Amino acid sequence: MNQTFNRGCLESIIGTMFSGKSKALIERGYRASEFGGVSVYYFKPKLDTRDVEITSRNGEKAQAVLLERGMDIMEYTQNIPHPSMIIIDEAQFFDESLLYAVQLLRLKGHNIIVAGLDKDFRGQPFGIMPAIMALSxxxxxxxxxxxxxxxxxxxxxxxxxxxxxxxxxxxxxxVVIEGSSDDIAYRPVCQLHHTVPDLAEYIENRLETVIPE
Ligand SMILES: [Zn+2]
Structure with a gap:
């Protein structure tokens, strides 16, 4: 593939739980299919086993394909029309291969929206999301x-x-999914109300793993 023109567009939507992120995704998909006549495909990581739908708080749903690895999206998008809209939710849970897969899809002319959390429960960069934002x-x-x-x-x-x-x-x-063990729950809080015991110890441990050049 030598095509470097007419490439698609990659954008990110970052949001915590209850932010209306899923609603925004469903609306974008609806707009693209209803008004733009574009085919829309939704994907989520398999790790997030809560359901196979992207559900907004007011009950709107979109059927999503669950992927084991980021690269699996290539298989599911092999024969889709050009250009399509590809929507990926909860992307913080995907492995690094998604970074390359979305770039290939963009080169093929597809428009991609990647949604997820940019920070984990500690407030640290979450998985591939910072890189997705850089590629946007x-x-x-x-x-x-x-x-x-x-x-x-x-x-x-x-x-x-x-x-x-x-x-x-x-x-x-x-990664601990809500409802999966003990009594795990997540809620969105501001900087001031974010409480993470042992955070300094965690950061010190991470610092020790950095090998100076
Ligand atoms: Zn607050």
């Missing part, structure tokens, strides 16, 4: 709900993880 063409949209602490009016830009109702330790694993 013009649009990087960040949408947040209000902080879930009562009386606070700031943006809930960070995912607070609660384990049995208490802020979870930074030393816990990065």
């Amino acid at each position: 063409d013009t649009q990087i949209r960040k949408i947040y709900p209000v902080c879930s602490i009562e009386g606070c009016v700031e943006d809930g830009s960070l995912p607070q993880r609660l384990r049995n109702g208490e802020p979870d330790s930074a030393l816990s694993p990065t």
